[in-house]
Amino acid sequence: MKPIWIVDDDQSIRFVLEKALLREDMPTRSFTNTREVLAALEAATDxxxxxxxxxxxxxxxxGGSGLELLDKIKARHPGLPVIIMTAFSDLDSAVSAFQGGAFEYLPKPFDLPRAVELIRRAVDESQREEVAEERMAEAPEMLGQAPAMQDVFRAIGRLSQSNVTVLITGExxxxxxxxxxALHKHSSRASGPFVAINTAAIPKDLLESELFGHERGAFTGAQTMRRGRFEQAEGGTLFLDEIGDMPFDLQTRLLRVLSDGHFYRVGGHNSVKANVRVIAATHQDLEQRVKLGGFREDLFHRLNVIRLRLPALRERGExxxxxxxxxxxxxxxxxxxEPKRISDAALVQLATFGFPGNVRQLENICHWLTVMAPAQLIEAKDLPPEVMALAAVEAPAADASAVQAAAIEREAPSAAQQHAGATSSTPAAHAETAQIAGWESGLEREAQSLLAAGRNDVWDALSRRFESRLILTALASTRGRRIEAAQRLGIGRNTITRKIQELGLE
Structure with a gap:
């Protein structure tokens, strides 16, 4: 672990903090003014x-204020947590510093155990951010530790040497x-263009020209010949998003291209050869669309050579x-x-949100938090209204379910209770029984959903989600202290450390 740097012209403050931190096995280094700190930072660059x-x-x-030092440090080392110590009369300045990027401020005179705890929180946050930055430095084009996402990654690897048509399904x-x-990047066509078109976003009258191009004079306004997306993607990949919404008559033309690799521009008479790999995607049930007559069965089979199902975000909570x-x-x-950090409690709150908009919605929420969250550390109370509103609605609903379940149980005790002569009939016991039944019913429904989807990793998928939620909740209750969280969960310190690494919760 790197040392804690203490900057204060008061020798007694430095001495007290040094001794307290060393007792906690945290190394220190002290400075009396900002010039010494900046010189040491310059020397430590290499x-x-x-x-x-x-x-x-x-x-x-x-020789310089702590606020000036904060500005210079944030310019050079934006991820370094800075704690500002301040007398009461400097509180306004401290709040300004806090808003300008300080991790926290510590009013003088301070309680020593509280100061040590605050520094420990900053250390934990710093180490978490270092791990996160290392992982991001590996430049992942896609993120996912969940088993369902690992299946997708493996499929991308297997398809890397193939030009086969792929159908991607998902919400x-x-x-x-x-x-x-990713399929394009890891294929033999990676040096060619990747061209994407959302077939649902373009009016029917224009979609044919967008896909296949048009000749000059083909229709009013066609002043010049125009190459369509198939020609633009020559030698590369054409991604047809929301293929389920493609007009029926255009489906026939697309089937022809997929069948023999040739097409005609709108108004054209000469066949154009298409050297393109087609990847299609849809959020719709294409089999159902075929049954209802909205999608050609022969085109469906032509597209459905390899199908990749992308899981919803609620299926990959870890x-x-x-x-x-x-x-x-x-x-x-x-x-x-400067990037904002997020607390474990806020992550636990986010994990309870259903994300109907999936990963795109999470991305939008993070953009909102970057703009709207008042401090550098995002707390649960800073989450956007839609997340907080759901939490407020779910809590009374859960209480109502517990009351209703308890009332039913009072009226009709189970056969097991009658046989055993159970005597636990207090309201607290009934509420606890109802609460257990509630989450067990949810687990049962989720298992049924995954089994119905044909998954063969249900045990691993649900176990990872259960363990992730349990560990995050425990860490939130202990403000990130792993040893205390392990004790409360009844597991060893090495176990929780290993689980955090395995589940990607660093």
Missing amino acids: DEMQGPQVLVSDIRMP SGSGKELVAR DIPALTRHFLQQSAKQLGV
């Missing part, structure tokens, strides 16, 4: 391990275009922490600001 894990600085010092916002881009941190980094980069 050796990252010599830099600070956390910096604790006073505001008022000779809106689940990332179908990302999968298509991926929410990594995705959230990834999107917060992305949003900050787009807006040119």
